[in-house]
Amino acid sequence: MNMLRRQDLKVIAASIAGFAILNGLIESGVIGAFWQFNLIMVGINIILSVSLNLINGYTGQFSLGHAGFMAIGAYVSAILTTNFQLPFLLALVVGGIGAAILGCLIGLPTLRLSGDYLAIATLGLGEIIRITIMNIQYVGGAAGFMGIPHNTTFAWVFFVMLFTLFFIKNFVNSSHGRACIAIRENEIAAEAMGINTTKYKVMAFTIGAGFAGVAGGLFAHCFYIINPTSFTFMASFNYLIMVVMGGLGSITGSIAGAVVLTGISAALADWPEFRMIIYSLLLILLMFYRPQGLFGNVELLDAKWVKRLKGGKK
Amino acid sequence: MELLRAQGVSKLFGGLKAVADFDIYINKGELIGLIGPNGAGKTTAFNLLTGVYQATTGAIDFDGKSLLGLKPYQITQRGIARTFQNIRLFAELSVLDNVKIAYHSHVKYGVLESVFRLGRYFGEEAEIEKQAIELLKIFKLDEKKNEIAKNLPYGAQRRLEIARALAAKPKLLLLDEPAAGMNPQETKELMAMITWIRQEFGLTVLLIEHDMSLVMGICERIYVLEYGTIIAKGTPTEIKNDPDVIRAYLGGEAIS
Amino acid sequence: MEFTEQLIQQLINGISLGSIYALIALGYTMVYGIIKLINFAHGDIYMVGAYIGFFAISIAHVSVVPALIISMIVTGFLGVLVERLAYKPLRQAPRISVLITAIGVSFFLEYTSMYFVSPQPRTFPAVMESTAYHLGVFVINGQQLLIFAITVILMVLLTYIVQCTKVGKAMRAVSFDTETAQLMGIDANRIISVTFGIGSALAAAGGVLVGVYYNSIDPLMGIMPGLKAFVAAVLGGIGSLPGAMTGGIILGVVEALVSGFISSTFRDAAAFAILILVLLFKPSGLFGKNTREKV
Numbered sequence: 051m052n053m054l055r056r057q058d059l060k061v062i063a064a065s066i067a068g069f070a071i072l073n074g075l076i077e078s079g080v081i082g083a084f085w086q087f088n089l090i091m092v093g094i095n096i097i098l099s100v101s102l103n104l105i106n107g108y109t110g111q112f113s114l115g116h117a118g119f120m121a122i123g124a125y126v127s128a129i130l131t132t133n134f135q136l137p138f139l140l141a142l143v144v145g146g147i148g149a150a151i152l153g154c155l156i157g158l159p160t161l162r163l164s165g166d167y168l169a170i171a172t173l174g175l176g177e178i179i180r181i182t183i184m185n186i187q188y189v190g191g192a193a194g195f196m197g198i199p200h201n202t203t204f205a206w207v208f209f210v211m212l213f214t215l216f217f218i219k220n221f222v223n224s225s226h227g228r229a230c231i232a233i234r235e236n237e238i239a240a241e242a243m244g245i246n247t248t249k250y251k252v253m254a255f256t257i258g259a260g261f262a263g264v265a266g267g268l269f270a271h272c273f274y275i276i277n278p279t280s281f282t283f284m285a286s287f288n289y290l291i292m293v294v295m296g297g298l299g300s301i302t303g304s305i306a307g308a309v310v311l312t313g314i315s316a317a318l319a320d321w322p323e324f325r326m327i328i329y330s331l332l333l334i335l336l337m338f339y340r341p342q343g344l345f346g347n348v349e350l351l352d353a354k355w356v357k358r359l360k361g362g363k364k
Numbered sequence: 365m366e367l368l369r370a371q372g373v374s375k376l377f378g379g380l381k382a383v384a385d386f387d388i389y390i391n392k393g394e395l396i397g398l399i400g401p402n403g404a405g406k407t408t409a410f411n412l413l414t415g416v417y418q419a420t421t422g423a424i425d426f427d428g429k430s431l432l433g434l435k436p437y438q439i440t441q442r443g444i445a446r447t448f449q450n451i452r453l454f455a456e457l458s459v460l461d462n463v464k465i466a467y468h469s470h471v472k473y474g475v476l477e478s479v480f481r482l483g484r485y486f487g488e489e490a491e492i493e494k495q496a497i498e499l500l501k502i503f504k505l506d507e508k509k510n511e512i513a514k515n516l517p518y519g520a521q522r523r524l525e526i527a528r529a530l531a532a533k534p535k536l537l538l539l540d541e542p543a544a545g546m547n548p549q550e551t552k553e554l555m556a557m558i559t560w561i562r563q564e565f566g567l568t569v570l571l572i573e574h575d576m577s578l579v580m581g582i583c584e585r586i587y588v589l590e591y592g593t594i595i596a597k598g599t600p601t602e603i604k605n606d607p608d609v610i611r612a613y614l615g616g617e618a619i620s
Numbered sequence: 621m622e623f624t625e626q627l628i629q630q631l632i633n634g635i636s637l638g639s640i641y642a643l644i645a646l647g648y649t650m651v652y653g654i655i656k657l658i659n660f661a662h663g664d665i666y667m668v669g670a671y672i673g674f675f676a677i678s679i680a681h682v683s684v685v686p687a688l689i690i691s692m693i694v695t696g697f698l699g700v701l702v703e704r705l706a707y708k709p710l711r712q713a714p715r716i717s718v719l720i721t722a723i724g725v726s727f728f729l730e731y732t733s734m735y736f737v738s739p740q741p742r743t744f745p746a747v748m749e750s751t752a753y754h755l756g757v758f759v760i761n762g763q764q765l766l767i768f769a770i771t772v773i774l775m776v777l778l779t780y781i782v783q784c785t786k787v788g789k790a791m792r793a794v795s796f797d798t799e800t801a802q803l804m805g806i807d808a809n810r811i812i813s814v815t816f817g818i819g820s821a822l823a824a825a826g827g828v829l830v831g832v833y834y835n836s837i838d839p840l841m842g843i844m845p846g847l848k849a850f851v852a853a854v855l856g857g858i859g860s861l862p863g864a865m866t867g868g869i870i871l872g873v874v875e876a877l878v879s880g881f882i883s884s885t886f887r888d889a890a891a892f893a894i895l896i897l898v899l900l901f902k903p904s905g906l907f908g909k910n911t912r913e914k915v
């Protein structure tokens with residue numbers, strides 16, 4: 051029963067080595083608070099962009115409400131740790147499940163829509179979630195929910211991120227993942243080949259929402275307080291841009307997109323006015339000159355030039 | 365032994381009667397043709413049989429059970445597979461992936477098994493790969509298995525569509541204008557291939573075609589549609605000489 | 621106030637608000653009808669219009685109507701410029717690319733404005749005395765009448781242009797079938813530019829009127845109204861001009877009623893709830909048509 055092939059083991063080994071190095075640098079203080087915070091944000095953003103990629107990139111469903119799922123996970127897990135003193139892992143899981151359930155409920159009726167209409171519907175639903183939270187006094191309403199324990203560390207984020215990546219990668223490389231990809235390519239043909247398209251669209255939505263919820267939980271426990279303004283459709287746009295910049299349908303792409311965008315955001319933090327102007331220009335230029343994103347729909351380890359490198363070494 | 369029977373089937377789009385009094389039957393193992401002028405409702409009939417459209421009236425029975433109210437994927441799982449008039453391949457995917465996807469309804473491993481790579485995952489994946497490549501060999505596409513489907517020449521794309529439909533392991537295969545755009549040589553090869561796969565896979569075949577050499581050459585029985593109704597049915601010889609058919613195609617002149 | 625009196629008062633408020641939404645929604649629906657793009661930057665065009673009106677009044681010291689006209693003309697040209705620079709090169713690109721470009725343009729307009737005019741809200745100079753007209757117990761103030769009057773004039777003008785002029789006919793042709801329209805000798809690029817220009821001008825009018833009515837403008841003022849105006853366009857049937865007008869008014873009225881009778885914190889949710897209901901039950905909207913994909 052080998053869960054992992056040799057290539058997977060190599061990747062995991064490299065990741066753990068990378069983690070050890072980064073963690074060491076953090077613990078010893080070489081990486082200061084600012085970059086430590088940003089490393090954590092990168093990890094959380096990777097989880098968000100890869101989970102959104104499952105919905106938008108692999109299944110071709112245009113979802114603009116990802117921040118709504120993140121919000122559910124954030125608030126549910128925060129309430130569980132703060133008010134009920136549940137252990138962190140359990141709170142994260144329940145937050146994720148809560149978001150997944152909502153993803154399923156939302157997915158069922160809206161996935162009859164397609165293209166632009168689905169995009170607007172999901173955007174609207176994300177906003178409804180946010181506005182509803184804003185009106186619930188128990189969770190602090192517009193002022194926010196306070197008192198959240200600072201449970202999120204780099205280690206937590208790293209390993210949850212690794213789990214997310216493997217989950218989604220393995221899903222995508224199975225017959226179920228292929229069913230989702232078929233739906234993206236040609237929904238009518240997919241249905242004609244025996245694929246229950248509704249089931250798989252809802253499944254992609256549910257899994258994507260679930261991981262967004264987990265990311266939300268990690269996000270919430272970085273801060274003492276969270277409020278609804280972190281989960282507007284602007285945030286959803288942010289994650290969408292990470293996915294598109296990296297390449298719809300490429301997990302490596304989503305990782306790259308998250309890293310690049312979080313990096314740009316961090317690097318330009320000293321010039322807040324220019325940050326958004328440069329960001330918006332970059333976006334437009336990217337769509338002009340490389341609309342398929344950095345990686346298109348290819349994975350780094352499958353890319354031709356990487357294979358040639360490896361082949362050359364032999 | 366009767367495999368498919370459509371009785372009194374009609375399809376109305378608002379006031380437009382696309383298909384009416386559609387009555388056909390197909391016995392196991394037969395190779396049947398559905399012909400008619402453009403716009404006669406042939407693809408609509410296919411769409412009705414495969415659940416893309418729901419019949420307004422009538423009954424459709426397959427293998428003894430009714431197909432009414434079923435969704436297309438359910439009908440495919442019952443054993444009917446099809447190709448499309450305008451090719452509907454998974455254009456950005458490889459030839460091999462196109463075929464592998466069609467095996468989906470026969471896959472038994474669940475989502476958790478695929479994510480955690482337990483149980484049946486590796487075994488079934490290997491089996492799918494093996495069967496897909498064997499199928500591609502039959503259609504002479506195995507050399508091109510890693511090519512992106514949209515980059516294939518037109519004739520190869522049409523063959524791929526048929527290969528993909530076969531991967532779904534159907535009992536009844538519906539081919540919608542399989543010879544469209546083919547030259548006479550390619551058409552001859554297609555005719556041989558259709559008869560061969562019918563034999564080899566124990567299939568029953570219903571095909572729509574405009575190319576008369578193909579239809580007359582391999583079909584055992586033919587149904588003729590005009591303006592949504594069947595105006596003639598019978599063997600190729602009977603159809604060739606049927607005055608209604610001649611009128612429908614040529615507007616009154618006899619075929620010599 | 622008694623219930624019916626409250627109701628009618630809110631209706632009046634709602635129609636004013638709805639007129640603004642209608643003006644913005646017209647731009648969305650015209651652009652979507654002609655190139656199938658949800659122009660996320662449209663709300664920010666409205667914002668720019670408000671600022672141009674602001675500067676026209678406070679610096680050039682003109683009164684409301686000239687300011688309106690100046691703003692409409694300048695913003696109209698801005699809309700054309702945006703289309704030429706950002707959207708035209710992507711005509712053949714996949715839809716998501718254009719959508720993201722629109723998001724980029726939106727951010728660009730917002731943050732460039734913020735850089736130049738500061739993120740702080742500005743107070744619109746008082747150009748009209750706040751005369752309140754009393755009809756029995758109801759209060760309509762002068763500004764609401766102005767909004768209503770200007771909106772009606774503009775809508776009549778637009779309907780005239782679209783239905784009775786050559787340009788309007790060309791616009792309708794291009795939105796039906798761009799290729800065939802071109803074969804008939806219509807310069808599609810010019811017509812698309814005209815469409816953007818008119819849509820942006822209308823949004824600018826809305827912006828100036830909002831400045832006059834609510835007195836406060838800021839660089840991010842276009843986000844929510846932009847989104848809600850889009851909901852209005854979808855409600856009315858995207859691509860349909862009477863739909864956008866009707867949808868806008870309905871949305872404004874519903875929002876005013878929710879705000880007045882339920883709670884003002886839920887007013888934003890009302891728009892989105894309408895959106896979801898429309899998309900689930902009648903996605904083509906009140907005046908729209910259904911299109912099926914051919915199998």
